Amino acid sequence: MSLIAKPMVNNTSEQTEQAKSKVFEVSGLNLWYGEDQALKNINMKIVENEITAIIGPSGCGKSTFLKTLNRMVEMVPIVKTSGTIKYKGENIFNAKQSVEDLRTHVGMVFQKPNPFPKSIYENVAYGPKIHGIKKKKDLDLIVEKSLKDAAIWDEVKDRLHENAYGLSGGQQQRLCIARCLAIEPDVILMDEPTSALDPISTLKVEELVQQLREKYSIVIVTHNMQQAARVSDQTAFFLNGELVEFSNTDKLFSNPEDRRTEDYITGRFG
Numbered sequence: 001m002s003l004i005a006k007p008m009v010n011n012t013s014e015q016t017e018q019a020k021s022k023v024f025e026v027s028g029l030n031l032w033y034g035e036d037q038a039l040k041n042i043n044m045k046i047v048e049n050e051i052t053a054i055i056g057p058s059g060c061g062k063s064t065f066l067k068t069l070n071r072m073v074e075m076v077p078i079v080k081t082s083g084t085i086k087y088k089g090e091n092i093f094n095a096k097q098s099v100e101d102l103r104t105h106v107g108m109v110f111q112k113p114n115p116f117p118k119s120i121y122e123n124v125a126y127g128p129k130i131h132g133i134k135k136k137k138d139l140d141l142i143v144e145k146s147l148k149d150a151a152i153w154d155e156v157k158d159r160l161h162e163n164a165y166g167l168s169g170g171q172q173q174r175l176c177i178a179r180c181l182a183i184e185p186d187v188i189l190m191d192e193p194t195s196a197l198d199p200i201s202t203l204k205v206e207e208l209v210q211q212l213r214e215k216y217s218i219v220i221v222t223h224n225m226q227q228a229a230r231v232s233d234q235t236a237f238f239l240n241g242e243l244v245e246f247s248n249t250d251k252l253f254s255n256p257e258d259r260r261t262e263d264y265i266t267g268r269f270g
C-alpha cells in the first residue's frame with residue numbers, strides 16, 4: 001500500500017541505475033556551525049539525470065546539505081566541515097578546486113524568486129556576460145534558449161526589455177531557473193523552489209523540473225512530501241542532521257525501511 005498517492009514517474013530499473021554515472025559522491029560528511037553539528041556522517045550518491053529530493057522536518061539540515069554541494073554554505077564564516085564530496089570524481093574541498101568553477105557547474109535556485117532589478121533579458125544574459133560572452137547575437141541565442149528551456153519564453157518574448165519585477169512570482173521563479181540554465185550547469189540545486197508560489201505556478205515549476213531531468217541532474221529540497229513523491233526519482237530523508245533513509249522514491253514512500261521514515265511520511269511528526 002502506498003502511503004502517499006504517487007503518479008507514475010520514469011524510474012529506471014536497478015540494473016540501469018547501477019550503470020548511471022554519479023555526479024556527487026558524499027562520504028563521511030560532517031558539518032558544524034560553530035559548536036553545533038548540523039550534518040552527521042552523511043554518505044550518499046547522487047546520480048546523473050535524476051531528480052533527488054531531500055525531505056525532513058524543519059531544522060534537520062536539508063538546506064545546509066544542499067548548500068554544501070556547491071560550497072555556498074561556506075559563506076557562513078563559522079562553518080567547519082569534514083569528510084569528502086566528490087563532484088565527478090574530484091573532491092570539492094580540495095584546495096586546488098575553484099569554487100567559482102564548481103558553482104558554474106552546480107547552479108542554484110532559491111526559495112524566493114530573486115531576479116535582479118534589471119530587464120528580463122539582462123537577468124538571463126548576466127551570467128554568460130560574466131563568463132566572457134560579449135556578442136549580442138550569441139547572447140540573444142542564449143537568452144532565447146534558456147527562456148525556452150525554462151518554459152517561460154512564450155510569456156515573455158514580447159517584453160524582454162521590461163523589468164523582471166513586473167513578472168508574477170511564478171514567472172519570476174521560472175526566470176531565475178532560466179538565469180541558472182544560461183550558464184549551462186550540469187547540476188541544479190533547488191531549495192524549496194515552489195514554497196512561495198501559488199498552486200498553478202507550483203504545478204508549472206514541477207512540470208518544468210521534470211522536463212529538466214533530461215539534460216540536468218537536480219537536487220531539490222522540499223517541505224512538501226507530495227511534491228517529493230510526484231517529481232523525484234530518489235528521496236533522502238534527513239532527521240536531526242542524519243541521513244536516515246535514502247532510496248528510490250516509490251520504495252521510500254510505499255515501503256520505508258526505517259521506522260522514523262514511516263512515522264514522518266505518515267505525519268506522526270514533523
Ligand SMILES: Nc1ncnc2c1ncn2[C@@H]1O[C@H](COP(=O)(O)OP(=O)(O)OP(=O)(O)O)[C@@H](O)[C@H]1O
Pocket residue numbers: 033038056057058059060061062063064065076223
Ligand atoms: N547560518 C547559520 N548559523 C548557525 N546555525 C545555522 C545556520 N543555518 C542553519 N543553522 C542551523 O543548522 C541546522 C540545520 O538548518 P537547515 O536550515 O539546514 O535546516 P532545514 O532542514 O533546511 O530547515 P527548514 O526546513 O526549516 O528550512 C539548524 O539547527 C539551524 O539552526
